[in-house]
Amino acid sequence: MKKFFAAALLSFALYAAPAYFAQTTSPEVPQDKIATVAKPFIGNWAAVSCESSPLGLRFSIRIDSVPDQDNGTRLAPVLKLTGVQGYSLTNGPFDFQTSAFLSVPGDTPDKSFLLLHVQNSNLLLSLQPTRVQGKIQTSLNGSVLRFLDNSQAQVFVIPDTFKADDYSYVTPLSMMCPKADSNDDGPQARLLRAATTMVAVAAARLDTDETPEEQTVALNELTKFAAKHSLVGAYRDGTKEGTYDIALFLTDADGQATGEPKWVVYGEPTLTEGVMQIESDYTTYPDGHDVPGDDPENGKA
Secondary structure: OOOOEEOOOOOOOOOOHHHHHHOOOOOEOOHHHHHHHOHHHOEEEEEEEOOOOOEEEEEEEEEEEEEOOOOOEEEEEEEEEEEEOOEOOOOOOEEOEEEEEEEEOOOOHHHOEEEEEEEEOOEEEEEEEOOOHHHOOOOEEEEEEEOOOOEEEEEEEEEOOOOOOOOOOHHHHHHHOOOOOOOOOOHHHHHHHHHHHHHHHHHHHOOOOOOHHHHHHHHHHHHHHHHHOOEEEEEEEOOOOOOEEEEEEEEOOOOOEEEEEEEEEEEEOOHHHHHHHHHHHHHHOOOOEEOOOOOHHHOOO
């Protein structure tokens, strides 16, 4: 089955930067595997750093040669800072030094993850791919540590599909930042914060006959409906020219999506129609269904 882009990311596994270095058993990614393993990091990214006032960042990550310990070079992901909200980069975009590119094994393969460390001027930025249903890579997360004052902030990152100097994504994405005065951090609360964030992001990068406002309403309805029924809503576009597939996933005790979707509608001409149909299907088929129709990957022509 083709995979879905999550319309609502439920939670993010965040790790403190010092803990990264404490994992001495984590090996560097082998040179002959750099190009393959680094794929989740490569591209242009828009980020928010959870400062006292959330700060927007723009950067790109590419594969390039970096100095090694033997005065030679090695291949590694390289992060180039291209923009900071409210600031002018006096000397233009610049590269961060790659400190390490690690493959961190977990107890099981699904708990393993990759880490990219970059460091400049007493600042360490650590990033890892965000897990989403179907293992589709749509964002990064991590933390930034300032050694001078030992301060640390979480970082949330999405694909950069915005115009130059457009930081409109910062406000919705900052909803993922921890709220110091919030006592409600259960799965449902995390879901609602994440849903609001990703609705705005998803609507901004979709291009259909629907207006952006109509897309936002449709995705907002999907995430609210999913939250009400303890589900995760998701969409995918481009499976066929001008059509959309919509899905609903069951969740575990932590609010995470489990397994393949229980309800799926295929080939809807707009997100609005897809959301209306899947809500109807949820009512009609309370035990779930997956009707592939003419989806080639499910054996239909």
